[in-house]
Amino acid sequence: xKKSSSYFVVATLIAMYAVxxxxxxxxxxxxxxxAITGDGYHNVSDIIEAFALLFVIVIADVERPGYxxxxxxxxxxxxxGTGIGLSLMAFKVAxxxxxxxxxxxxxxxxxxxxxxxLPAFEPLRFERSCLPLVLGVTVGSAILSWFVxxxxxxxxxxxxxxxxxxxxxxxxxxxxxxxxxxxxxxxEYLFNAPWIxxxxxxxxxxxxxxxxxxxxxxxxxxxxxxxIGADVEAELVAMMRRLPGILDVQKxxxxxxxxxxxxxxxxxxxxxxxxxxxxxxxxxSVTVPVFRAHGIGDSKxxxxxxxxxxxxxxxxxxxxxxxxxxxxxxxxxxxxxxxxADVDDGMPVRIRAYPVPAEDAVVTFLTGKRVRHLxxxxxxxxxxxxxxxxxxxxxxxxxxxxxxxxxV
Amino acid sequence: xxDLTFAVTYRDDRIGRRRLAxxxxxxxxxxAELFLALPLTSAELAVPAAVAVSSADSKTVSADGDRAVGxxxxxxxxxxxxxxxxxxxxxxxxxxxxxAAALAARGRVVAVSGRSERHxxxxxxxxxxxxxxxxRNADGPPRLLLPFGTGxxxxxxxxxxxxxxxxxAAKEAVLYHTTWRNPTVASxxxxxxxxxxxxxxxxxxxNRLDRLGWSRRTVIETAEAVPAGxxxxxxxxxxxxxxxxxxxxxxxxSYVDELLARSTVPLLVAANRRLA
Numbered sequence: 001x002k003k004s005s006s007y008f009v010v011a012t013l014i015a016m017y018a019v020x021x022x023x024x025x026x027x028x029x030x031x032x033x034x035a036i037t038g039d040g041y042h043n044v045s046d047i048i049e050a051f052a053l054l055f056v057i058v059i060a061d062v063e064r065p066g067y068x069x070x071x072x073x074x075x076x077x078x079x080x081g082t083g084i085g086l087s088l089m090a091f092k093v094a095x096x097x098x099x100x101x102x103x104x105x106x107x108x109x110x111x112x113x114x115x116x117x118l119p120a121f122e123p124l125r126f127e128r129s130c131l132p133l134v135l136g137v138t139v140g141s142a143i144l145s146w147f148v149x150x151x152x153x154x155x156x157x158x159x160x161x162x163x164x165x166x167x168x169x170x171x172x173x174x175x176x177x178x179x180x181x182x183x184x185x186x187x188e189y190l191f192n193a194p195w196i197x198x199x200x201x202x203x204x205x206x207x208x209x210x211x212x213x214x215x216x217x218x219x220x221x222x223x224x225x226x227x228i229g230a231d232v233e234a235e236l237v238a239m240m241r242r243l244p245g246i247l248d249v250q251k252x253x254x255x256x257x258x259x260x261x262x263x264x265x266x267x268x269x270x271x272x273x274x275x276x277x278x279x280x281x282x283x284x285s286v287t288v289p290v291f292r293a294h295g296i297g298d299s300k301x302x303x304x305x306x307x308x309x310x311x312x313x314x315x316x317x318x319x320x321x322x323x324x325x326x327x328x329x330x331x332x333x334x335x336x337x338x339x340x341a342d343v344d345d346g347m348p349v350r351i352r353a354y355p356v357p358a359e360d361a362v363v364t365f366l367t368g369k370r371v372r373h374l375x376x377x378x379x380x381x382x383x384x385x386x387x388x389x390x391x392x393x394x395x396x397x398x399x400x401x402x403x404x405x406x407x408v
Numbered sequence: 409x410x411d412l413t414f415a416v417t418y419r420d421d422r423i424g425r426r427r428l429a430x431x432x433x434x435x436x437x438x439x440a441e442l443f444l445a446l447p448l449t450s451a452e453l454a455v456p457a458a459v460a461v462s463s464a465d466s467k468t469v470s471a472d473g474d475r476a477v478g479x480x481x482x483x484x485x486x487x488x489x490x491x492x493x494x495x496x497x498x499x500x501x502x503x504x505x506x507x508a509a510a511l512a513a514r515g516r517v518v519a520v521s522g523r524s525e526r527h528x529x530x531x532x533x534x535x536x537x538x539x540x541x542x543x544r545n546a547d548g549p550p551r552l553l554l555p556f557g558t559g560x561x562x563x564x565x566x567x568x569x570x571x572x573x574x575x576x577a578a579k580e581a582v583l584y585h586t587t588w589r590n591p592t593v594a595s596x597x598x599x600x601x602x603x604x605x606x607x608x609x610x611x612x613x614x615n616r617l618d619r620l621g622w623s624r625r626t627v628i629e630t631a632e633a634v635p636a637g638x639x640x641x642x643x644x645x646x647x648x649x650x651x652x653x654x655x656x657x658x659x660x661x662s663y664v665d666e667l668l669a670r671s672t673v674p675l676l677v678a679a680n681r682r683l684a
Contacts, residue, residue, distance in 0.1 A: 143572025164610065201662050242544045244537060245672020248455055270538050275669035282643025324451030398420065398488035401501075406421040 004163065009155050010054045013171070016148055017047045020141055028135045031130050033120040034100065034201035035181050036137065038093030038153055042208045045086045045215065046174065053167050076222035077260035083216015090209040095119050097201035102386050124194045131189050139180035145175030165297060166259065177207055202333045218256075225255040228263075228296065236263065243282050245271050247308055260298040261291060267305050270345075300386035308345055313391045317397070317405065318376035319353070327400045330377045332362070332386055339407055340369055348406045366390040375405070412440035412575070415511055415528065416520040417447065418485060418499070423522065425489045427542040430674070431520040432492040434470025435544060438575050442492065444482045444499035444518070445507045451501065460510050518572050523668055528651050532568045532679040534649070536603070537672050545649035549578035549623070553647040555638045555663075556613055558605035561644060561680075564653035566616060574620070581617050581624045582645050586602060598628045598654040635666035642673040653678040 024040030027033075052075045081257040099121040100107045112118065150170030184200035187193070212308065220226075237249045248268035255262055271279060280303055291299050318335035319326050337378050337383050342350040357365045366374070367390055374387050375397045385395035401407045416431040418424065435442040449529035452651045461550060484500030500510040506638075511517045511531065543550045552569060556562035573579060589602040602610070610626060617624045627645070633636025644648050650666050650673050661668035667675055 002654055242646055242647065243672070244539050244544065244674065245643075269672070271672050272670075274636070275672050277641075278639040278670065279672060280641040285640075285644035286646060322447055325454065327452065335470075346425075348421065398485050399418065399446065401446065401448055402419055403422055403448070403452075406419060406447065408422075 006057050006155065006159055007054070009164065010050055010057065012231050013152065014047060014150060016144055017050060019045050020144070023049065023137055024105065024141070027133060027359060031134060032124050033134070033185075034093050034096035035184065035197055035204050036134065037206040038089070038201055038208060039138075039141075039178065039181055041093065042088035042174070042177070042204075042211065043084070043091070044172070045082045048078060048083050048085070049170070049215070052082075053164060056163075071077070072222075073257055074218040076256075079168045079215050079219030080223065081219075083212045083219060086208055086212030086215065088201070090205045090212055093208060094205035097205060100124070100198035100201070106206075107400075128189070134185050135182060137265045137368070138178050138185060139190050142175045142178035142182060145171050145178060149175060167265055177204070191325075206404065221258040222258060222298055228254040228256060229294065230259045232294050232296075234291065235293075236287055240265075240267070240283055243279060245269050245275060245279055257300075259296075259302055261296045262302070263287075263300055264302045265304070267304055268308055270307060271305070279303075279305075288340045293391065306346060310340065310344070310347070312344050313372040315343055315348075315373040315375060316366055316369070316371040317341065317402075317407065318374075318390075319402070328375070328377050328397045328402060331380050332356075332374070332376055332383050333380075335376070338365075339402075340371065341405075341407060351407055360407055362386065363389045364384055366392060411515055411607060412438055413443045413498075413514050414438075414519045414520055414574075415443040415512070415517055415529075415531075416442055418444045418489070418523075420489060422439055423665045426538065427520050427536055427539040428492070429490045429544065430488060430534075430536040432486075432490060432494050433541045434520070434534070435494045438573065440445065440494075440575075441496040441498055443484065443511070443514070444486055444497070445511075445527060445608055446485075446486040446499065446501035447504050448501055450503060460534040483535050498664055499553070499585050516571055516677050518603055530679060532572060532659065534572075534674055536674040539674050541636065545646055549579045550576065550649070551645060551647045552665070553582050553638065553642040553650045554613065555634075555650070555652060556583060556606065556609050557634075558603065559655050559657070560607060560654045562609060562613060563616075565651040565676070566654065569649075569651040569664055569676060570620060572676065581622050582641075583613055583617075583624060583626040585610065585626075585629060586587055586634055586637040589630060595664060596632050601630070602628055608666055617671060635663050635670060638663070638667060639671045639673065644674045647673055649674050649676055651676045651678070654680050656680065 001127060015287075020043045021040050024043065026038050028035070028037030028040055048245055055071075055074055055078070064071065067347055092230060095116070095118050098112070098116070099118045103121045108211065149168045149171035152171055153165050156168055181200065181204065184196055190197045229385075233252050233254055240246055240249045246267055246269050249270065251266045253264040267283075269279060269280065279369065280301065283303065284299075284301055291297070317339040318329040318332045319337040319339050320329040320335055322329055322336070326337070338354045338356055340352050341348040341356060351386030354365070356362070363386065371390065371392050374383065374390070374392050376383060376392045377397050377400055379394050379396055397405060414431045416427050416433045417466055419427070419440055434440070439552060450625050467572045483492070485499065486497050490633040500507050502510070507527045508530075511528075517531055519525070519533045521528045521533045521534065545551070552573070554562060554569070570638060585602065585606055587598055587601045587603070587606065593600050595601075614624060614626065627641060629637065629641070631640075638650060650667065652667065652675065656675065663675055664675075
């Protein structure tokens with residue numbers, strides 16, 4: 001899908017909202033309808049979001065020198081600004097609605113105006129001749145929202161732009177709001193009850209405030225690098241631990257960069273380079289359902305692979321015989337040699353054979369070599385004393401073959 | 409004589425313990441016998457036998473063809489590495505050829521092995537990578553990846569798989585194929601680019617799986633390289649086993665060897681009698 005077609009979709013979106021804003025504010029102002037005017041202000045935020053979407057498509061996806069996570073956070077700045085602006089508009093609409101509600105009671109009106117800076121009340125222009133204009137604006141706007149929203153979602157899915165899909169879903173929800181306003185206005189005329197306008201406008205103000213909160217908090221959450229959620233992180237860790245080759249998942253840090261969930265994590269694995277590449281792709285694949293279940297469309301992983309914690313230590317094995325006939329001795333007293341093996345991650349990596357020191361020098365030898373474990377075939381009490389004196393543990397070897405301990 | 413045996417080399421180190429745990433888990437799931445192989449050199453065999461240790465609570469000791477050099481109680485030997493749950497634990501200590509002969513007398517034998525172990529050559533082998541259990545996914549049937557191309561090796565792999573895991577109650581097979589883009593085909597759907605020979609192999613495998621009563625899915629995609637595609641798809645599908653067989657036509661650079669080197673998902677390599 002060409003990028004230019006995405007630009008066309010966004011340009012159409014901006015044009016649609018610009019027309020809506022102009023028409024709704026003009027018509028709402030003409031008929032003194034705070035509900036319609038409030039919806040027009042709501043569409044101002046949609047224009048700002050459309051520009052933010054354009055920014056994401058044009059610039060934010062590309063990593064730039066000095067900006068390792070790209071410029072997606074700019075979208076969060078837009079979101080914060082939109083949230084603040086929408087809140088102010090919501091208060092303006094609510095003020096107009098409240099003024100209309102209390103206008104019939106001058107005493108109440110005076111009391112409220114002493115506390116709150118309400119706008120001057122302008123009665124609703126409630127003439128039958130206005131009905132086609134008002135219904136035309138609201139219903140027409142809703143129909144436009146439905147078609148454009150579905151187009152956005154279809155295009156966003158085809159082009160892989162999750163932000164466009166999310167914006168399309170918001171356009172559809174705008175359409176539902178516009179239909180609600182149309183129904184409310186219809187009820188005003190049907191029941192000859194212009195007072196319905198003002199509770200309706202309060203509902204619109206509430207919905208605008210809700211949108212402001214959602215958009216603004218999304219922006220704040222992203223700017224403050226808030227985690228994507230402990231429950232989401234727990235599910236991600238559980239899913240990653242299901243992959244063969246992953247021993248542990250540690251130090252997960254998550255945050256949003258714009259709409260993208262960024263996951264920084266340390267994975268413990270013994271896999272080498274190719275295996276690490278495969279695991280990274282596997283992680284990105286198996287975690288998609290987790291993100292989708294939590295409404296997150298886009299994600300990016302930064303994975304650091306590490307080996308299991310080092311447990312480098314030494315063992316000493318009692319050995320009798322030489323060459324091919326060498327085997328694990330029954331006790332340390334019967335041993336001709338001490339095989340001192342360096343063990344790394346559970347595997348002997350270096351083995352050196354020492355002649356058994358004199359009886360009174362064995363403990364000094366073992367402690368000098370910092371041996372942690374002693375092994376022989378059938379330890380006796382003397383071997384247990386040796387282990388205690390050497391500050392080592394004693395473990396019987398189940399089989400006499402050196403091969404069984406990985407010593408050949 | 410046991411119907412199915414999982415053989416593993418006794419090694420008292422991290423790799424040996426994990427392999428034994430894997431073999432034990434698989435043996436329990438399949439109701440099979442666990443067999444400990446202790447390969448010894450001729451010099452080691454010439455050493456007089458040490459006193460065998462008796463274990464009061466030892467499990468069944470396999471008596472056919474066993475010779476004791478160190479210990480005879482294979483259940484105790486296994487328990488020294490890992491708390492095995494297998495009901496039947498047998499073993500054999502001796503030269504590589506004697507071990508191979510002892511295994512050959514045992515019906516169906518599957519080795520749980522490392523790449524360097526020669527005494528299991530000619531057998532169907534499972535290379536468990538770094539895994540200590542058959543599957544990490546307790547909430548669903550084990551999922552097995554069966555890559556296929558245009559040759560008969562996928563069919564061999566399925567034969568090997570069915571002989572090993574046929575007794576498991578539920579399992580799911582994921583048939584996997586990577587294809588190059590056919591420039592004469594306009595579609596973006598990878599299935600449209602699959603060649604005729606691969607389509608025939610796919611159909612054959614699907615029919616065989618249906619006859620076996622296994623649930624199955626088929627995934628076709630375009631991948632940069634076949635081994636990478638197989639390894640990554642196995643991880644992406646949360647598969648616990650990749651099932652392959654060596655193609656007799658490959659002279660060098662078998663995908664099986666590449667997968668052995670890179671895959672963190674255990675690999676089942678079916679025995680190919682034609683190569684023996």
